[in-house]
Amino acid sequence: MAALPRRIIKETQRLLQEPVPGISAVPDDSNARYFHVIVTGPEDSPFEGGLFKLELFLPEDYPMSAPKVRFITKIYHPNIDRLGRICLDILKDKWSPALQIRTVLLSIQALLSAPNPDDPLANDVAELWKVNEAEAIRNAKEWTRRYAMDN
């Protein structure tokens, strides 16, 4: 294994010591660049009550390039496609090395509270979100119940 950069050691220590409310990010036993993430669906969103599993990977040149994050739990959201890939500017061209794992996960949680159908990744979902928001929200709740709740 390549030597682990101090930046990653520092962020890992802090994530474990001062966890972010509603988010758990645990480094893999054997790979310090891979985090098992669980985000709880924000209150007053269609995702409330759901536990969403994600994977987060810090690439070789992190923090000069953004972490790679994707949802592993199925989710009905205009900015998240069926492979779990997320459309979020800070994960792409708006990345800054001053951002961290914790800020990225907070932004993803915020994206669940505020879907943005005008910048879609899942086109059919975005379309419905624009023309019939009530039905889209019903779908999102149904998917949350089906895929993101344990029982």
Add this chain to the structure above:
Amino acid sequence: MGICWCKEKHEESESYFPQSSNDNIDNAIQSVTPYSSAEYYMENTEKGCPDSSIVDKLVLETLGIIGTLVDNEQEPPPSMLRLHNIADNEEGWIQVVKSMVQVIPMLDPLGPSVITLLLDDCPLPSRESVLQVTSMFNLSAQSALVDRPNAPKQRNICVVLGCIAEKLAGPSSLGILTDSTLDYLITNLDMDTDPHVILFSLIALEKFAQTSENKATIIRRLQNEICCPISKLEQWINEEHFVKRQVGFCAQWALDNLFIMTNRKFSYLTVNNSHLNAMLNTSDVSEYLKISPNGLEARCDAYSFESVRCTAQADSGVWYYEVCIITPGVMQIGWATKESNFLNHDGYGIGDDKYSLAYDGCRRLIWYNAKSEPQQLPRWQPGDTLGCLLDIDNQQIIFAVNGKEIPPCTHVFSMARSGFFAAASFMSFQQCHFNFGTEPFKFPPNVEYSKFNDCGVLEPESKKVMPRHIYLDQLRQQSVREDSCTLCYDKKASVRLIPCEHEGFCTSCVGQLTECPMCRSAIHLVVDDNT
């Protein structure tokens, strides 16, 4: 390496259909499918699930075609895209899994890798589908015994279980590893089972153990057995039978890294590496590659394309090493400088940039700068010897399989004249053994050459191949100084950015930036406050 479709590459495309069609692929597909090409591409959402025989065919087509794809930027083959669409609804996903288990033959060197690739790129299954699939297999200690004669199917089931366990680590993985699933996998570890089935049962257990509750369950279960079955399998580590040898390797790795038994000493404490002066470099390897405690054998069981360099550097003269091929699948073995990057998650390895050159004897290709050239040697088989000769003085690299040479390669010397390391990349489930001169060579070249083990130097500490959990624990205890750069936490913070006046960075981090990481304003000037 040509057969990895990573998330990045689809990132900007909105559909999963080929943007441009490739004539050759079209022809191959039309000859075996009842669908017209238009339907084939245009059918946006699968309604229900096609007949199982169609899905079986699509799986076999994907398997057949995947070894011929060599361009990293290429779209996945239509059969694979169609499978993705079928798998988009739950019934379809289950059928795709069923078909893979039924039709993937035991001896195709790419079989298990294709199962992994397909499942990794398919839409995510729901927990119910996953549970439905596992209950459909009807796994138990009994089924492991009764179904022993159908080894290919059992092997494929184990590959699928491993993929699902990895993909859905967490609550779903817990849900699948029921008592009967665990009974099934443990019963498969019996030495009388087909070694292919043992191998993938062991790998499945390893993937289940990524979820910590599962790991605890498996360890408890192993401790309850009269004699730990994995410990028995560890004895196969030097087997001449190459599938058993893989089992031995994986058993040892699992006991050192995952299923730690109180009465067993870690291998790195018992192995004698005093004769080693060159080995695989445990500090110069991508995350998931497994390296044996003797530092000379490596294996990949992840779906990424894992790479490693050796410890000794060649700057002039003629150098030779040999590799014993243990698995017949895709490995790119050759030479690389330190400038060559291991982009394991994007499918790039040795031979995929300008600073490395490699031979892949499965697809029979020379790789340089991610481009390949076909070669005339037969496909490599377990037990074959790959010879790698680097002649820096005459600027040529010569590969040979069992002494049969392919024409010299010169490409890499336009970019590098020194600083070469033996290096290799591994697709999932591939393994090989390196000989840097600790043993006699089987096919020594007819020229004068040097051996790394004669010339290399290694500190006793760096000869230790420590299990990762021990290594990571040591790393995490390192402390970080308070006045360090807020980007790398490595060097001292010393510079201030003008005009925004943000500070707390070091010169080497700021050197890689054009705008302030805090406010994104352009950096006009960097002031070093220390001088």
